[in-house]
Amino acid sequence: MSKKCVKCGQPLPDNASFCPHCTAVQTEKQEIKTPRKWKKKALAAVSVLVILAVIGIAFSMYHRPQTYEGGAQVVYKDKDKSYKVLLTFSEQDGMTGHAQGERTDKLSEGMDSALPCMLYVLNEDTGELAVEEFSQKVESCQMDTEPQENSQKMEYIEPVYSKSFPNAAYVSDVYFTSDSGTNDIKWKLTMKNGDTIFLSTRLTVEKRPAVTYYSEDTPMETTEELNELLASIEEEIPSDTPVYLHLPPVTYDGDITFGNHVWGIYGSKDGDSETTFTGTVSMKGLNGNYADLAGIRFEGESGTGLNAYCYVILSECSFSGWDTAAIAQNGAWIRACDCSFTDNTVGLKFNTSSAYGSSPNYLNNIFTGNGTAVCIDSLPGDEILDFAGSTFSGNDTDIENRADHPIDTAKATFE
Template sequence: MEQKCPHCGADLPENAAFCPHCAKDIHGRKKPGRPVPLQKKLLLGLLGLAVVIAVGAGFRYFNRPYVPQEFDGVGEVYYESGDKTYQLLVAWPNDRTAPAADIYHQGAPDEQYRWPSRWYVNDALTGTDAWGEFEPLVKQVTVEVVQDENAADELIIAGEPSHQEDYSPDAAMVSTLDFTGNSGEPQVVWTVQMKNGDLIRVRQNLHITPVITHEYHWQDYPMNTAEEVQALLDQIAAEVPPTDQVLLYLTPGTYEGDLVFHRSYDLYGSTDEDGARTVWKGSISMEDGHYGWINYFYDIDFVGDGANTGIRAKEKAWPVGCTFTGYQTGVLVRGQAWVNVTECTFTGNEVGFHFNSTGQSASDTRYFDNTFTGNGTGILLESVPTDITMVFDGTVFSNNGTDLDNRCDHPIDTTNAVFQ
């Protein structure tokens, strides 16, 4: 195909790059672009690489595996979950927000005792019970004991930790512990395994010492009248530490008058050669003071005047083998006390046994082998601490106006009781 020069119009040889007539280039040239400096190219590349790395790092951060944490405290631990902070602690039921890091007990070396360690979960901001919302986060709760290597006896976990609605409904869980006076200073460790892998330990130190027991016998101390007994009790309260155990053995005679406790005592009645027992005509009251033990009454015949009360128990008490006759109320439980009666006889009282107390503690379920006969009301349950079941095995009810008035609908077991 014939080609012409675009500049002069002359004929061009085939495949010519220049016109042989006007010597001009017959191919158009592209306008050169502005060159990009090498340093700028490098910076742009690095910026792009940085963006890629940042995106990758962010993805890995938000999709990283959770690293479980461990929390360890004596008495309490604070734990955060989401926007909520929880207080996990061991405490007494009368103040669920105050950590009970150290517990002090005394006991006889050859006797076994049981004590409940209570574990709570609170809203750290309000101090209110938060176990209901915290429980779904928990995988497992266990209790173990770090024994005192120098102690003669070990502290024993009597049962797995559990929520005990009938005994201590305000606590998240309770673990009962068995010990003797020789168990030393073990440590109780509550361990909470969370579903996210976190591990929480709350520790409680127990300090157990052998009990010091003091005995007072009527042959050795003036105890022939109610006034002499009261004077001796007042002297003991002033001189003997409340953590010591005090046993008083009364004469096999008759006492007339009232008696007031301001600390714990065990009162033992006596029997003479003719079979006559200790008789107490009056009332015995437990008032404010330092009570470290259950107040026991053994083998005493209490006799009322129709208007008074045999035993007014504001602290823990346990009559065993006693009789209560002619009282307005044979045994009255008040305040926050828990009282058991076993092998006792209640006769001719307006009310034999009256429970009217509140609280978060129970000593024992046993109300065995009692006799309620000829009373206006044998047993009146107006208010009873906890929901622990009271068991009346072997107890006999006969000729009462009302055998058992359970006004507060407290759990009771009369399966093996006798109603005549």
């Protein structure tokens, strides 16, 4: 035994923990420190911060600005409401909630046209239109056209609310030619809460080859020659093939009917002589066909100058001396720009059951000395007839609107 008591010095076994002689404890006492309270508090604080951080991240993820991307339709959620936001070229489809992801139109070679691209909004739960409610949440609305390979960029007007389509939130007129090809039409809505909505649709224009006749190559100097040519066209050329006629500066007497084709009829001048019709011209153009008439003089003594049974576009044409200068019959439409209507009983008359939403412009026309310059007997739809730049002078009645159709004469001149 080499171990001795730390107090009395008596020999002890090596593993003795106390002395049997003096009862002294042989192990060294160590101070036991109690846990400090600040560590517990710190640990609790860290735990609270971690929980708050998780909650904050979750809250931020839920409430941060959202991006909604789709094709021609998305469902946009704002607070406790959901909205179906969609693009279409059809008013009826828009009001019933049917998006149009793509559309293909055929256009005659060398022609141009336009279509309204419309954005509609419906309540996702009820299916009811929610234009006004949704529009109040919108900060800005933008649109662009993106041509695909071997295509040309289509022009457009920035989206706005249009009275011509009162049930649409925004409308943009897209302009194209027969060579435009395919364009993606892309919309971007920035919401006041920071959300962003992206929509897109596609418009494809297919060119229809045309047959063109020039007076230098084809006999059409007289009414008889022109009627013979028109008869051969009806017999030999399919109705879905456009026909362009470049008429000589002569006067055609008697009635003339242009049949079931897409027509481009262009007059010409040579000194005081110009292409003139003195009888009634009837434009049949059935099955959705249309006619473009430019630079032609209609000079009569009574009767009707132009009988339109299809969609007819008039530019730089003049009408004088008729009971009715130009009338859109049932199922037809007439658009006139840069034309003159002088000394007619009725200048431009609508008596139709069809509406063409992309053709409401009657710009820079002159209505002088007519009994009634414009008479609207029957005309459906909500498109606003815009007479910006037109002049009304010396007419007994400038506009007789029996159908109570919406018109805009704010930028017209009345003398």
